[in-house]
Amino acid sequence: MDRSRLYRIDAIVMHRTDVGEADRLLTVLSRERGKLRVNAKGARKIKSRRAGHIELFTRSKMLIAKGRGDIDIVSQVEMIDAYRGLREDLTRSTYAHYAVELIDAFAEEGNEQPEMFDLLAEGLNWIATTAMRNLPLTARFFELKLLTIAGFQPQVFVCADRGEALIEVAPDEYYGWSPPAGGVLCPTHAHAPGRSDASRLSLSALKVLRHALRTEYAAFTALTIREAVSSEVEQVMLRYIQFVLERKVKSVEFLNLLRRETDNGL
Ligand SMILES: [Zn+2]
Known part of the structure; x- marks a missing residue:
């Protein structure tokens, strides 16, 4: 493969949509390029351990290949953090949805947004691991940090x-x-x-x-x-x-x- 058509991102999966028979369209927040839509081709066909690497709210290193159209293709993926606590509890996962929704509303496409990325990565970790009684304060802290970053x-x-x-x-x-x-x-x-x-x-x-x-x-x-x-x-x-x-x-x-x-x- 032509190396010049490849780039690496540190990304958190914010939304997933199934397209066609096997593809999965991901909206990710990346540290390097802000909000980005990428296609995980064949993601639903492969019953491999890789499938978990593009679950909702996972953080992964991705190697992306520039596609011919507007949407680039996920070429390789390696999970960094699954935030398992979010998957095991409905309340936590609801807070995670909320955090992602807010980030999605404030994040920009194409621009490097390291502070926002770090806040989301930290925020998901807080939501996955903090005591349940701390979730409301966690959400308030997250909101105020995000508003501050966004100006x-x-x-x-x-x-x-x-x-x-x-x-x-x-x-x-x-x-x-x-x-x-x-x-x-x-x-x-x-x-x-x-x-x-x-x-x-x-x-x-x-x-x-x-x-x-x-x-x-x-x-x-x-x-x-x-x-x-x-x-x-x-x-x-x-x-x-x-x-x-x-x-x-x-x-x-x-x-x-x-x-x-x-x-x-x-
Ligand atoms: Zn006054």
Whole structure:
């Protein structure tokens, strides 16, 4: 084979679609070329140990051959990490779907995106291995890291309206949360005339958001927070992400569906 037509990628499988009789179209996030679609030709015919190397959410080294059309062909594949924990538990796999959905929405095609790739690789490992009770905080940490990498970090340290320092509110008072404004608002600007896009944000929730942006994963997920605060932080992040993406993140609906079906929540 002509070597000039080959290139290597470190890739994580985000989506798979079966095409034709035996082919499998993969959408991967690669460290070297961002989001990429490749064809694993004959993948469904081969009952080899190789088949596992292109499972959903696996990380593999791939040797890719430039195809004649738009889609290049997987020539060789060698698994680096299968994130087995994701395959053994529905809740974990649901979180993994969510993480991949978010990455898919933010990743660009053709551009090298090492930080985003590393976050996804780390994120899948966290989701596969952390204690179940840490999954919600893991998801929040992942969201905030991804938004930061993508250039959309929400403002949580000063008022997003005028940039003035935030004074600590009384226990019965709230800040505002406004995705269009870019994050947290002081009570005055949250209630300013003409401002109708701000929801309420408690001091506890604000502290969680700040902590996520200031600390490392292990320290953040060691936090113990009340269920009400956890669900508040989830809601404000969801509103913010949906605003940034200007569309609904599909797998969130699935997470909610699953939550309704299980008593322990996610
Ligand atoms: Zn303000």
